[in-house]
Amino acid sequence: MNSTRRKPRSDAQRNRNRLIEAAKEVLGQGGPGASLEAVARSAGVGIGTLYRHFPTREALFQAVYRHEVEQLINLASELEQTGDGADAVRAWLHAVVGLVATKRGLLGALAVVATDDSKALFAELSARMKAALGQLLARAVAEGAMRGDVTAEDLLSAVYALCYGRAPDPEWEAQVLRLLDIFVDGLHAR
Amino acid sequence: MNSTRRKPRSDAQRNRNRLIEAAKEVLGQGGPGASLEAVARSAGVGIGTLYRHFPTREALFQAVYRHEVEQLINLASELEQTGDGADAVRAWLHAVVGLVATKRGLLGALAVVATDDSKALFAELSARMKAALGQLLARAVAEGAMRGDVTAEDLLSAVYALCYGRAPDPEWEAQVLRLLDIFVDGLHAR
């Protein structure tokens, strides 16, 4: 039994990233049924390469989704360094709305397939989002800038409700952000 | 201007029904991406015939959905004749859960496309469901069997929340029905 793992080849790593980037674009645009060959083309990669990295359509969806959420979580880490805890909370929630705005089709796709695998991923990433927001929130509360009786879970639920309660027209993102700001105003300690 | 409409040919009518029946099966199984040629095959009909009756995938989804909901509404009419108003309400809500159980993929499909057309259909059918349940509910209240401070809309919202708050595993329908029964018990006047 030989456990010496070679380092993954650099071209493999590069192509994987390109594919995720291209998929983010193409699937976000075209919805769950979009062409995977278009994704490969847009990534400048053969179709065989796409299938080697992501054996199923769902695997690709998952990778894109995880990538997006991890960017959000990184953003939260950065925001922890900024001056104002309340502003950090607001900025982060704006970013969440931005994600929903561009990835609506993608989220729909994941909701439709709903395998055990996707459900597990969903649960994991939800927990991590909640934790990230929890950090930001705790700081804002500690600074005395926000009321302490609202949990990260409450807040995320509210954002989702705002996002999905409205039909996606051109005004969508602006309207949601406006409502969200009003909501966040209400969170401030007085 | 000539308004003499010929009667639709009987074979057209028959094939249309067969297609809806087949689509109910195939799309319910295979989800929104299922093959329309499979639907046509399963209906024992040429692919051209399918496309003449339903020019787009969405048109077919809509027809199936309308058909299902109209069956529910017919069921409500029948239940109005039965002896016990409270039982009628319960039976009808069970039927709603049954619809969601078998047509989950279909509903997802409609949610993903979300054209103006589908939204209008959705609104129309929601209103008719509400009206149908309202009738049943009114009778149960008039009989003194149920409390009068709950609207049909409340009730439908609650059922949907029960349905979609739980992941669809094998136990799903039984669990939802159990919770629904508890809820309906709570509706009874005491």
Place this chain on the structure above:
DNA sequence: GCATTATACGGAGGATGCCTCCGTTTATCA
């Protein structure tokens, strides 16, 4: 550096699905 080789790449190809078009069939009506 250079040879070796595990690893990854790319795209041809067969199967299937999408949708259109049009020649053939048939239900209806007089």
Place this chain on the structure above:
DNA sequence: TGATAAACGGAGGCATCCTCCGTATAATGC
């Protein structure tokens, strides 16, 4: 029963799916 509007069905052109395998190359040991 004949005329004809209406409906049928499937061939065909194109796109996509996914697999398979010959070719290319990054990593490693010398």
